[in-house]
Amino acid sequence: MAVHRKPRQRPHTGSAARTAATLAFAGAATAAVLPGSAHAEPQPTPTRIKAAVDRLYHDAEVATEQYNGAKEEATAAAKSLNALRDEAARRTERLNASRKALGSLAAAEYRTGGLDPAVQLALSSDPDQYLQRASYVEWASDRQAAEVSNVQRQVTEIAQLRTEAKNELAALTARRADLKKHRTTVRARLADAQKLLDTLSPAERSGFERVGAARADRSAPRLGTTQAPNARAAEAVAFAYGALGKPYVWGATGPSSFDCSGLTQAAWRSAGVSLPRTTYTQINAGRHVPRSELAPGDLVFFYSGVSHVGLYIGDGQMIHAPHPGAPVRIAPIDNMPFAGATRVA
Known part of the structure; x- marks a missing residue:
C-alpha cells in the first residue's frame, strides 16, 4: 500500500503573503488535496472579491493620505x-566684515599704544594735538569693545542658526523616509x-467597474449650485462638477486628475x-456641522480614521474621487461609514 505524503508548503513572504492573505479573506480558491480524495474549495464569488478589493482600496487610501x-511636511x-x-x-558675510573692521581697529591701537600716555605727552611737540589724538584713541577703544561684543553676538547667532538647520535637516530626512514607506x-x-481583479472574468470585472459610475458624466443634474x-x-460645487469623469490618481491635486482630498482642496x-x-x-x-444640517459645499468625511472626503x-x-479605476463621480453619502462634516465658509 502506497503512502501518500502531503507536500511541504513554503511560507509566503512579501507581496505573495499579502496577496495570499487577501485571497483567503475573499474566500479564494486554494486547492487542498485531502488523503484519498480530490476536493477543491469553492471558487470565491465576485461579491467576496469586490469586498476584498474595496478593503485594499481603503487601505491604499489611508496610506495615500x-x-x-x-509630502506636505517634507516640503515645509x-x-x-x-x-x-x-x-x-x-550672517556669515556680515560676521566676516565685522571681523575685518575689528582687525583694523586692533592694528591701529597697537601702532599707537606702545608708549605710556604720560611719556607720549612729554615727548609730543604739540600737546594739544596729542590730547586730540588721545581722545580719538579712547573713542576707538570704546568702538573696539563694541565691535568685539558685536562679533561675539554674531558668532552665537550663527551657531544657533546652524543648530536649527541641523534639526530641520533631520526632520526632512524623517519625512522623506515616511514618504518612501x-x-x-x-x-x-x-x-x-x-x-484580485484579474481573477474575475471580463464580464464580472466590467460589471464591477461599472458600479457607481453611471453618474460620472458632466451632464448629470447639477444639485447644489x-x-x-x-x-x-457654489463655486466649489461648480468646480467639482467640472471634474466629473477625471481619473483618480493617488497624490494628485489636479487639474487633470485627483485623489479624494486633492479634489476637495482644488474645489475650494x-x-x-x-x-x-x-x-x-x-x-x-472649518466649523463642524451635524449630518442633519449639511449644505452644498460642505466637506463630508468617512471611516473612523477620517481617510476619505x-x-x-x-x-x-x-x-468625490473614489479610488484608482473609478473616476470622479457623484455618489450617495450613505455608501461609506460617515465620520463627520465641516463647513469651510
Whole structure:
C-alpha cells in the first residue's frame, strides 16, 4: 500500500503573503488535496472579491493620505532648511566684515599704544594735538569693545542658526523616509487589488467597474449650485462638477486628475479658499456641522480614521474621487461609514 505524503508548503513572504492573505479573506480558491480524495474549495464569488478589493482600496487610501501629509511636511521642512541656510550665509558675510573692521581697529591701537600716555605727552611737540589724538584713541577703544561684543553676538547667532538647520535637516530626512514607506504601502495595496481583479472574468470585472459610475458624466443634474449657502460654496460645487469623469490618481491635486482630498482642496481653491492637504487636517479647517444640517459645499468625511472626503452637493449626494479605476463621480453619502462634516465658509 502506497503512502501518500502531503507536500511541504513554503511560507509566503512579501507581496505573495499579502496577496495570499487577501485571497483567503475573499474566500479564494486554494486547492487542498485531502488523503484519498480530490476536493477543491469553492471558487470565491465576485461579491467576496469586490469586498476584498474595496478593503485594499481603503487601505491604499489611508496610506495615500499619510503620504500626502508626509509630502506636505517634507516640503515645509525643505523650505525652512533653505531659508535657514540662506540666513546663515548672510550672517556669515556680515560676521566676516565685522571681523575685518575689528582687525583694523586692533592694528591701529597697537601702532599707537606702545608708549605710556604720560611719556607720549612729554615727548609730543604739540600737546594739544596729542590730547586730540588721545581722545580719538579712547573713542576707538570704546568702538573696539563694541565691535568685539558685536562679533561675539554674531558668532552665537550663527551657531544657533546652524543648530536649527541641523534639526530641520533631520526632520526632512524623517519625512522623506515616511514618504518612501507610505508610497510602498500604497503601491503594494493597489497591486494586490489588481491581482484580485484579474481573477474575475471580463464580464464580472466590467460589471464591477461599472458600479457607481453611471453618474460620472458632466451632464448629470447639477444639485447644489443654486442651493449653496454662499457664492464661494457654489463655486466649489461648480468646480467639482467640472471634474466629473477625471481619473483618480493617488497624490494628485489636479487639474487633470485627483485623489479624494486633492479634489476637495482644488474645489475650494477655485473659490479663493486655501484648504490643508489631507483629510485629517481638512476636517478641522472649518466649523463642524451635524449630518442633519449639511449644505452644498460642505466637506463630508468617512471611516473612523477620517481617510476619505467628498464635497456635498445636496439631496444626500456628494462628488468625490473614489479610488484608482473609478473616476470622479457623484455618489450617495450613505455608501461609506460617515465620520463627520465641516463647513469651510
